[in-house]
Amino acid sequence: MPDTPSASAPLLDVRGLRFARDEMPLFGPLDFRVEAGEALLVQGGNGAGKTTLLRVLAGLLDGGQGEVRLSDAPVAAAARAGHVAYLGHLPGLKVDLSAGENLDYLCGLLGRRPTLDIDAALAIVGLAGFDDAPVRHLSAGQRRRLALARLWLSPAPLWLLDEPYANLDLPGIELVNRMVRAHLDAGGGALVTTHGAYAAPPVRTRLLTLGREAPAA
Ligand SMILES: Nc1ncnc2c1ncn2[C@@H]1O[C@H](COP(=O)(O)OP(=O)(O)OP(=O)(O)O)[C@@H](O)[C@H]1O
Known part of the structure; x- marks a missing residue:
């Protein structure tokens, strides 16, 4: 766990996070947070950088610049896998x-x-x-x-869910929604990527939009 946990601190606090591939900026600088009991919907079209953002946050992809704080303590990329639960493609x-x-x-x-x-x-x-x-x-x-x-x-209190509805039937989609709701009710938080093709989980939600038209919300 982080060295200096604080009950009132956000589960995730991201400051000035940016990512570039081959010196081409993909996203950022981004500033956002996820409080206990809420989900952040990461929205954007194909190629906007949603998966990249989640992989950077999970510590699975090097090259992100900026600060990522988990429960009020900065956690380096290499140590993040033990602090978050990542559901990828x-x-x-x-x-x-x-x-x-x-x-x-x-x-x-x-x-x-x-x-x-x-x-x-x-x-x-x-x-x-x-x-x-x-x-x-x-x-x-x-x-x-x-x-x-x-x-x-x-x-892990923080879930990083990359298109969690992929390949699931309707009961599976409802299962994801129940799981996310129960996790948030228990004091967890989640980032959820979406194309907007499905309804968002029925929970307290904020929005982060990636893409040229709307860099951040
Ligand atoms: N391993 C890689 N090497 C080079 N470029 C990559 C790699 N992975 C992703 N990209 C590029 O980075 C950009 C962002 O990709 P990313 O997968 O993060 O987007 P996304 O928003 O999740 O897209 P989608 O909605 O299609 O899943 C895209 O232009 C993609 O081509």
């Missing part, structure tokens, strides 16, 4: 392992909420009985649900 699963083995492995790597076990998390995302199923036999939507189980098991 690719589920980040090992296809040769079973669903349960994947969750066990990821919990060992990134930590786990002590009040929840793997079977319960699988049941919550509609994968009860899939514990021993090899991930290579799962559909794209089932893999997405497995990644949601990992998210649900994570102890």
Whole structure:
């Protein structure tokens, strides 16, 4: 956890964050924050930089300049993976392992909420009985649900969700909304990227728009 946590501090406080690729600016400088109990919708068209922003915040992509504070303490990119839960386009699963083995492995790597076990998390995302199923036999939507189980098991208060509705059916979309609402009700926060093709999660939401027309909100 950050060195100097503060109950009233925002979960995420970003100051002057900018990113350039091959010296071409992609976004920024951006200033925004995420308070406990709220979601920040990161909006923008294809190529606007939404995924890049989330990967920079997660510490998965080098090259961002500016300050990223988590619960009132600056956290360098290399240390951020242990402080946030990132749900990316690719589920980040090992296809040769079973669903349960994947969750066990990821919990060992990134930590786990002590009040929840793997079977319960699988049941919550509609994968009860899939514990021993090899991930290579799962559909794209089932893999997405497995990644949601990992998210649900994570102890991190800040979720970074890159198009979390991708590959999901309507019950899956409702599942994401329930999960986000429960996470925020418990004092967590979330960044959620969106093209605007789906309704936003029904939670307290602010907006950050990437793109030339509206650099930041
Ligand atoms: N690995 C990479 N190497 C070079 N350029 C990249 C790489 N990844 C992304 N880009 C470029 O960076 C820009 C932003 O990409 P990014 O994926 O962040 O956008 P996005 O807003 O998430 O887009 P989408 O809505 O299409 O998913 C795009 O112009 C893209 O071509």
